[in-house]
Amino acid sequence: MIGYKFIISSIGIKKECCMSGIRVRFAPSPTGYLHVGGARTALFNWLMARKHGGVFILRIEDTDVERSTSESVDAILQGMEWLGLDWDEGPFYQSANFPLYKDYVQKLVDLDKAYRCYCTADELEARRELAMREGRKPKYDGRCRTLTEQPGDRPFVVRFRAPQDGSTSFDDQIKGTITFPNEELDDLIIQRSDGTPTYNFCVVIDDAVMRITHVIRGDDHVNNTPRQILLYQALGFPVPLFAHVPMILGADKARLSKRHGATSVIAYRDMGLLPEALVNYLVRLGWSHGDQEIFSREEMIASFDIAQVGRSASVFNPDKLLWLNAHYIKTGDPQRLAGLLAPFLAERGADPSAGGPQLAAVVKTLQERARTLIEMAEGALFYYLAPEAYDETAMAKFEKGHLLAVYATVAERLATTSARTAAEFDALLKDLCAEKGWKMPQLGQPLRIALSGGTQAPGIGEIIETLGSAETVRRVHRALEHASTC
RNA sequence: GUCCCCUUCGUCUAGCCCGGCCCAGGACACCGCCCUUUCACGGCGGCGACACCGGUUCAAAUCCGGUAGGGGACGCCA
Numbered sequence: 001m002i003g004y005k006f007i008i009s010s011i012g013i014k015k016e017c018c019m020s021g022i023r024v025r026f027a028p029s030p031t032g033y034l035h036v037g038g039a040r041t042a043l044f045n046w047l048m049a050r051k052h053g054g055v056f057i058l059r060i061e062d063t064d065v066e067r068s069t070s071e072s073v074d075a076i077l078q079g080m081e082w083l084g085l086d087w088d089e090g091p092f093y094q095s096a097n098f099p100l101y102k103d104y105v106q107k108l109v110d111l112d113k114a115y116r117c118y119c120t121a122d123e124l125e126a127r128r129e130l131a132m133r134e135g136r137k138p139k140y141d142g143r144c145r146t147l148t149e150q151p152g153d154r155p156f157v158v159r160f161r162a163p164q165d166g167s168t169s170f171d172d173q174i175k176g177t178i179t180f181p182n183e184e185l186d187d188l189i190i191q192r193s194d195g196t197p198t199y200n201f202c203v204v205i206d207d208a209v210m211r212i213t214h215v216i217r218g219d220d221h222v223n224n225t226p227r228q229i230l231l232y233q234a235l236g237f238p239v240p241l242f243a244h245v246p247m248i249l250g251a252d253k254a255r256l257s258k259r260h261g262a263t264s265v266i267a268y269r270d271m272g273l274l275p276e277a278l279v280n281y282l283v284r285l286g287w288s289h290g291d292q293e294i295f296s297r298e299e300m301i302a303s304f305d306i307a308q309v310g311r312s313a314s315v316f317n318p319d320k321l322l323w324l325n326a327h328y329i330k331t332g333d334p335q336r337l338a339g340l341l342a343p344f345l346a347e348r349g350a351d352p353s354a355g356g357p358q359l360a361a362v363v364k365t366l367q368e369r370a371r372t373l374i375e376m377a378e379g380a381l382f383y384y385l386a387p388e389a390y391d392e393t394a395m396a397k398f399e400k401g402h403l404l405a406v407y408a409t410v411a412e413r414l415a416t417t418s419a420r421t422a423a424e425f426d427a428l429l430k431d432l433c434a435e436k437g438w439k440m441p442q443l444g445q446p447l448r449i450a451l452s453g454g455t456q457a458p459g460i461g462e463i464i465e466t467l468g469s470a471e472t473v474r475r476v477h478r479a480l481e482h483a484s485t486c
Numbered sequence: 487g488u489c490c491c492c493u494u495c496g497u498c499u500a501g502c503c504c505g506g507c508c509c510a511g512g513a514c515a516c517c518g519c520c521c522u523u524u525c526a527c528g529g530c531g532g533c534g535a536c537a538c539c540g541g542u543u544c545a546a547a548u549c550c551g552g553u554a555g556g557g558g559a560c561g562c563c564a
Binding site (some may be wrong): 027028029031061062063064066067117120121124125128131132133134135136137138139155157175178179180181184185186189191192193194196198199200202203219220221222223224226244246247249251253254255281284285286287288290291292293310311312313314315316317319320321322323324326330366367368369370379394426429430433439440441442443444445447448449452454455456457458459460461 | 487488489490491492493496497498499500511512513514515522523524525526527528556557558559560561562563564
C-alpha cells in the first residue's frame with residue numbers, strides 16, 4: 001500500500017552499501033540555515049552510517065508550510081556539502097507525502113486508536129493556562145475522547161488515543177534507559193484542523209517507512225520519544241533505536257544563538273575556516289577518543305561510537321576551533337589552500353592571476369602564520385600589492401644614514417647574486433651583516449619594511465624567494481628613495 | 487507547577503559501566519622561559535577541577551541515597 005516513489009527508490013538506490021542494515025537520517029526543518037548544532041547531529045548520523053556501511057538519508061521536515069522556505073533548504077544543502085556530509089538518499093520532502101500520512105491517520109481512526117477532537121485552539125489555550133495557574137499539568141484533558149455524537153461540520157483535529165496508565169521507556173544509546181509514566185503523556189494531535197499532519201506523526205511514519213534503524217537527534221526530542229514509541233506500537237511498526245545528543249551552548253551556558261557570534265555553518269566558511277577544522281571541532285564536542293584531538297575523516301569514521309557521546313551539554317569554544325583551523329592550515333596542501341584563498345584575496349583587491357608570485361608559493365610562507373584564510377589573505381596582500389606606505393614608527397628606529405646604506409647595499413648585492421632559495425638569500429644576508437658589522441635585526445627589519453610595508457611578515461629569505469630578486473630590488477629602490485626624502 | 491535529563495580544571499574532555507595504577511591525565515585559553523632577522527611556528531614549565539552532604543568499603547571521581555544548581559519538554563512548531 002505504500003507505493004510512493006521515494007520509498008521505492010530508497011530501497012533500490014544503494015543496495016550495495018546496506019550490508020549492516022543500518023539506516024540513519026538527518027531531518028532538519030527548513031526554517032533557517034544549517035547551524036552548528038544541526039551540523040553536529042548530521043555529522044554523528046553520517047559517521048554512524050559510514051562506520052557501519054549503512055545508509056545516510058537526508059529528509060526535509062517541512063510539514064509546517066508557513067515557516068518553511070526553499071531558501072532555507074538551499075542553505076542547509078549548501079552547508080552539508082561544504083562540510084562534506086554526503087547523503088545516500090534524498091533529500092526527501094515531507095510535504096510530498098501528505099497523502100501517505102493521511103492514510104495512516106485514517107488507519108488509526110479505523111482502529112479506534114485515534115479520534116476527532118472539536119476543541120478549538122483558543123479553548124485549549126485557556127485550559128492550559130488555567131491548569132498552569134492551578135499547578136496542574138497543562139495537558140489535554142481528553143474531553144473529546146469519548147464523544148459519541150459527531151457535532152456536524154465543525155472543524156476538528158485528529159488526536160491519538162494514548163494509553164493512560166503504565167509507562168513507556170526506551171534504552172537511549174547515549175543517555176541510558178529513560179522511562180515516562182504514560183499518564184504524563186496526553187492525546188497528541190496527529191492531524192490539524194486544516195487536514196495537514198503534525199510533526200510527531202510524520203516522523204514516525206517516515207522513519208518507519210524509510211526503515212530507519214537509529215534515530216540520532218537533538219535531546220530536545222527526548223520528551224517526544226515516548227509519544228512516538230506509542231505511535232509506532234499502535235501502527236504495528238518496529239521501534240527504532242534512539243540516541244539523543246546533548247545540545248551546544250554559548251559561553252554563557254545559554255542555548256547557542258546569534259548573539260554568541262556565528263552559528264551558521266556557512267558563516268564559518270566566510271570567516272575563513274576550513275571545513276575539516278569545523279568537522280573536527282564538532283566531532284570532539286561531546287565525544288572523544290582517549291586524548292586524541294586531531295582526526296582525519298578516516299580516523300573519525302574508524303573510532304566514532306555513538307555510545308561514547310557524552311550525556312551533558314557542551315559549550316562552543318571558538319578559540320579551540322581557531323586552533324584546529326590553524327592546524328589544518330599549517331598542514332594543508334598549499335595548492336588546495338591557494339584555491340580556497342583566492343576569493344578572499346579578490347575581496348581585498350588582489351588578483352594573483354594577473355601576475356606576481358604563484359599563489360601556492362605565497363601560501364607556503366603564510367601557513368604557519370595564519371589561523372584563518374582571512375588572516376592569510378591579509379598577510380598575502382603585500383606580495384601582490386607593493387607597499388604604498390611604510391610603518392614609520394618601525395622605520396624611525398633606524399637612522400637615516402643606516403637605512404640608506406642598508407638599502408643601497410642590498411639592492412646592489414641582490415642584483416648580481418645567483419641565490420635563488422630562501423636559505424641562499426638568508427645566507428647572503430648573513431654574510432652581508434658580517435661584512436658590514438651589522439646585527440641581523442639592523443638589516444632584517446628595514447628590509448622587511450621595504451618589502452612588505454610592515455614588521456609582521458614571513459622570513460626575509462622566504463619573501464625574497466617568493467617575490468623574486470627583480471621585484472625585491474624594485475621595492476628596495478623604492479624604499480631607498482623614500483628614506484632619502486625624509 | 488509537572489515530567490525528563492545533566493553536573494571532573496574558565497572551556498572541550500580522559501578516567502566512571504569492571505572501586506585501588508588518580509593527592510585526577512590530555513587539549514584550548516592564560517602566564518613564564520627557551521628558540522629567533524619581525525610576526526608566527528615549535529619546545530619546556532606553570533596556573534587550574536572530581537557541585538555538596540551522607541552511606542557502603544581496608545580503599546570512592548568511580549557504587550548507593552539525598553541536597554543544591556543547571557537545562558529541556560509540557561504547541562493545531564519542528
